[in-house]
Amino acid sequence: TEVVLEAEGLTKHFPVRRGVRDLLSKDRKVVHAVDDIQLTLRRGRVTALVGESGSGKSTVARLLAQLYGRTSGDIRLHGDSVTVRGGRRFRAYCRRVQMIFQDPFASLNPTHTVRYHLTRALKIHGRAGTSAAELEENLRDLLLRVQLTPPERYLDKFPHELSGGQRQRVSIARALGADPEALLADEPVSMLDVSIRLGVLNLLRDLKERLNLAILYITHDIASARYFADETLVMYAGRMVEGGSSETVTQNPAHPYTRLLIESAPDPDRLDRVGDPREAPEDEAGGEPPSLIAPPSGCRFHPRCIHAMPKCSTELPPRFELSSNQWAACWLYEEAAR
Ligand code: SF4
Ligand code: MG
Numbered sequence: 001t002e003v004v005l006e007a008e009g010l011t012k013h014f015p016v017r018r019g020v021r022d023l024l025s026k027d028r029k030v031v032h033a034v035d036d037i038q039l040t041l042r043r044g045r046v047t048a049l050v051g052e053s054g055s056g057k058s059t060v061a062r063l064l065a066q067l068y069g070r071t072s073g074d075i076r077l078h079g080d081s082v083t084v085r086g087g088r089r090f091r092a093y094c095r096r097v098q099m100i101f102q103d104p105f106a107s108l109n110p111t112h113t114v115r116y117h118l119t120r121a122l123k124i125h126g127r128a129g130t131s132a133a134e135l136e137e138n139l140r141d142l143l144l145r146v147q148l149t150p151p152e153r154y155l156d157k158f159p160h161e162l163s164g165g166q167r168q169r170v171s172i173a174r175a176l177g178a179d180p181e182a183l184l185a186d187e188p189v190s191m192l193d194v195s196i197r198l199g200v201l202n203l204l205r206d207l208k209e210r211l212n213l214a215i216l217y218i219t220h221d222i223a224s225a226r227y228f229a230d231e232t233l234v235m236y237a238g239r240m241v242e243g244g245s246s247e248t249v250t251q252n253p254a255h256p257y258t259r260l261l262i263e264s265a266p267d268p269d270r271l272d273r274v275g276d277p278r279e280a281p282e283d284e285a286g287g288e289p290p291s292l293i294a295p296p297s298g299c300r301f302h303p304r305c306i307h308a309m310p311k312c313s314t315e316l317p318p319r320f321e322l323s324s325n326q327w328a329a330c331w332l333y334e335e336a337a338r
Helices: 020-024 057-064 088-096 114-124 132-145 164-176 194-211 222-228 246-251 256-263
Strands: 003-015 030-042 046-050 072-077 097-100 182-186 214-219 231-236 239-245 320-323 326-328
Touching: 003 057, 030 046, 030 057, 030 214, 030 239, 046 057, 046 194, 046 222, 057 097, 057 182, 057 214, 072 088, 088 097, 097 164, 114 132, 114 164, 132 164, 164 194, 182 194, 194 214, 194 222, 214 222, 222 231, 222 246, 222 256, 231 246, 231 256, 239 246, 239 256
Parallel strands: 046 214, 046 231, 097 182, 182 214
Antiparallel strands: 003 030, 003 072, 231 239, 239 326, 320 326
16 A cells, blocks of 8 residues: 655654753763664554654654654655755645644643634644635534544633543644544553543544555554554564564564563453553563663663673674564564565
8 A cells, every 4th residue: 555654764863952061161061862764654554653652753853754863864755855844845844744742631722722723723724715604614523533522512612611532533634634644642541531532543444444544653562563463573671673564573473572571461362451551561561761861782682682692792683574564673583584
């Protein structure tokens, strides 16, 4: 299926400024937030980006949303590189690639109604229509798309008058106001009540199908990736370590870190628990995620890996293709991939 968005070699290092001595020192310290990310989003497909908190997955989404510039690497929409910030091509990109944040309450202005938020989105993107009646019709249409019915009941409400799930639906409606081709959803259900998470994920899936959207689904919960995503990519300490079809990666994980995530994840068949942070592997996977100021040499997972070999601490493992729908960046597969 058609490629919408691609990232190649995407890298972001943030400077660390802790004191005068650091400022004066020649080797400024940086946080290796993400390194060398490859990613492809396709029409009508959900790609999950899975990892612990602090693994860099939100940074990937923010780079793709152009919320800040990258240190190096390439981002392409339909094959066109987006290089200059602020130009016509950049604005078109920002319309077509919309982000949905974890906390719908923080992303909506509490002093404004649903009508205000959605009208503003439609106007910014030139989709408000030419008459009041047309605008009203477009507003209704957005709310119907996110299953807030009847729309009249929601249009003049303030964010605090809505439930968490309704607020997230309004955020999604606002993103749809731009008529996007890609949605970047950063932990879109992790702050919602367990009982309504599936409803929001099912809505996103329904939108993917009806609007043929490319969706990046960022989560710390690999069980929800199996349920919801077509493809799954696993990140550890700012790097991608495994990827492939969600079915293969979740049922037959190759990378030792992916296996650890799955062992500590809730039972994926218990969909009522999907995305439940109480059972999430975030802090339960054995050991600590490493510092990204001085990430471990070689394979970044080696200090925690039960299979580590001597070369693991000195040489960065490349991606090894295990089959047509699975790869892993782990020296265990060097032979198998030959
Ligand atoms: Fe473990 Fe080595 Fe594979 Fe890294 S490369 S996951 S340390 S076996
Ligand atoms: Mg995050």
